[in-house]
Amino acid sequence: MDPYRWSERIEPRLRQATERMRRLRGTRIPPSALRSLRHAFRCDHTYHSNAMGGNRLTLPETHAVLKDGIVIAGTPLKDHFEAVNLAHALDLIETRSREDTAPGEQDVRELHGIVLRGIEPLDAGVYRRLNLRMEGTPHVPPEATHVPEAMRTFGAWLAGVRTEHPVVASSIAHAWFAAIHPFTDGNGRTGRLLTNLLLMREHYPPIALRVEDRARYHAALQSSHSSDITALVELTLDGVERRFDEYERAAGEVLEPDMEASRAETPTRFSRWYEAARALHEALREVAARLEVRAPESGRPRLQTSELAALTEREWAPLQETSLALFSIRGQHQGRQVEIFFHSMPPVPDAGAVPPGIRMTAPSPERIALKYFSSAVPTGHTFSVSRDGLDAEVEHGVSALTLATELWTYAITEYLSPR
Incomplete structure (x- = not known):
């Protein structure tokens, strides 16, 4: 695969992201605020990522499903499972982001298995067996017989040493995975999970690509099929900067110390x-x-x-x-x-x-x-x-x-x- 390229115009934003990340890592945010940010993001990402693929749950309904475990009346059970599955997949990448071992091909299949569990059990974590054409784009993914080899190459890159800026590396992973389109369904949700896994491994906050940016997101992926990931990096940076804003606001708030939450901050x-x-x-x-x-x-x-x-x-x-x-x-x-x-x-x-x-x-x-x-x-x-x-x-x-x-x-x- 030809190497991806991106415009030099985004370099100042990448440097600024590095500096903001450095400052945040040296700032103490009250554990209760961190817990609130995590819970809010879990719901936001689940809603926006699923809505990108046509899930009909609203943001409040998604919150109700994840918090209370209820099934929304009049909503297909598939939409409910998609919400619960994606939230569980987020929990998994949060755990994996703290591990010393770099992610690889098997981790991608495991994530996809969670995304589709109980929905399409025969396709969960299984590479597609048919050739396909993607709607709205001239890009043609590899033939089904070539998918395993393509994913082995991609998995080796994931597990290897990367020198790119974390935001760029996460965008490369997103674009590369989308170009292979290895599964019958759930590729978009899995690709967005991979983006966050790579960001979190480098201590960057995970992001939610918003459903209202769907047209811009699809255009960025289309450009990436020609090896230009500038638009995708910019979209990812927008998400990272929004999360930085949230964390910086939380760091600036004066809150009473939460000793119990502090003890629970580091997973035990x-x-x-x-x-x-x-x-x-x-x-x-x-x-x-x-x-x-x-x-x-x-x-x-x-x-x-x-x-x-x-x-x-x-x-x-x-x-x-x-x-x-x-x-x-x-x-x-x-x-x-x-x-x-x-x-x-x-x-x-x-x-x-x-x-x-x-x-x-x-x-x-x-x-x-x-x-x-x-x-x-x-x-x-x-x-x-x-x-x-x-x-x-x-x-x-x-x-x-x-x-x-x-x-x-x-x-x-x-x-x-x-x-």
């Missing part, structure tokens, strides 16, 4: 573990909602997930030695019912630095299909699953959605279906 082993438990909890709710909607109204099961137990850092230490009830799932259908309980499980002795697991139990032990009931140890945003009765075989990299789908499928098949 507990916060990472609890976020994984929350991801499983939310996935169980998502799958239940999808299964209920798909069932005929006359024979629709009632599938419920209880509230997740609220834990604090102070309660983390006891989890190393005792079990704690986290939540349960309950199903009712035509007079049949089942409740499955989820508990924390102390780490296995002599297993090294392994966090507590999550143990799943059912009310009738003699009827438990051991293939399905297991312990799941959170490992980032996936789980290492030990399946009882299989000689302690461990399956790594099991997503929360996969585990949730498996559990609800088991509950319905084993307990709620006629025998």
